[in-house]
Amino acid sequence: MSRRILISLSLLLQLLFSTGAAYPVEKIIWHDFNSGMVLAQKSGRPVFIFFYADWCGYCKMMDDVNFRDEKTVKILNSTYVSIRLNVDLNMKSLRYNNGTYSPKELFPLMNGSVLPYMTFLESSGSMITGIDGFVQKEIFSPFLEYVSIGCYKTTVTFDDYMEDKSRCSKK
Numbered sequence: 232m233s234r235r236i237l238i239s240l241s242l243l244l245q246l247l248f249s250t251g252a253a254y255p256v257e258k259i260i261w262h263d264f265n266s267g268m269v270l271a272q273k274s275g276r277p278v279f280i281f282f283y284a285d286w287c288g289y290c291k292m293m294d295d296v297n298f299r300d301e302k303t304v305k306i307l308n309s310t311y312v313s314i315r316l317n318v319d320l321n322m323k324s325l326r327y328n329n330g331t332y333s334p335k336e337l338f339p340l341m342n343g344s345v346l347p348y349m350t351f352l353e354s355s356g357s358m359i360t361g362i363d364g365f366v367q368k369e370i371f372s373p374f375l376e377y378v379s380i381g382c383y384k385t386t387v388t389f390d391d392y393m394e395d396k397s398r399c400s401k402k
Contacts (some may be wrong), residue, residue, distance in 0.1 A: 235364035
């Protein structure tokens, strides 16, 4: 009897994961840095930059937890220009503020000190804020909304926004 339950459970799990039900069909649209910055200027959308390294465990957690979360994917794709940068790359090809940088050089320039590091820029390239380390999706998605609706430009703190999201309305 217990073997029959195990087989049924195994088949159910295989079906669940093979149909893609565990992950959203939609994925984040990642842009390369230079074309992403041009797109942000043209579209007026803010920029989200994810600094990572292949060896970084918490970076992989961001990929597995947040960047597969359906709500996060929708927010990033609909309101941001999203860019991924591997800080271990030294090739100088990123154009920013009249200079050319490698991802490794751009990381501290944007106040990064710990991986993963996420920075938010205005469409003009001006820095909004940055976040060090892994962030739980229950905090990350609302923070994406907080920035995308421009609430950071008001006197409403993120903590206040989390208590009452009606304090900031969409543009």
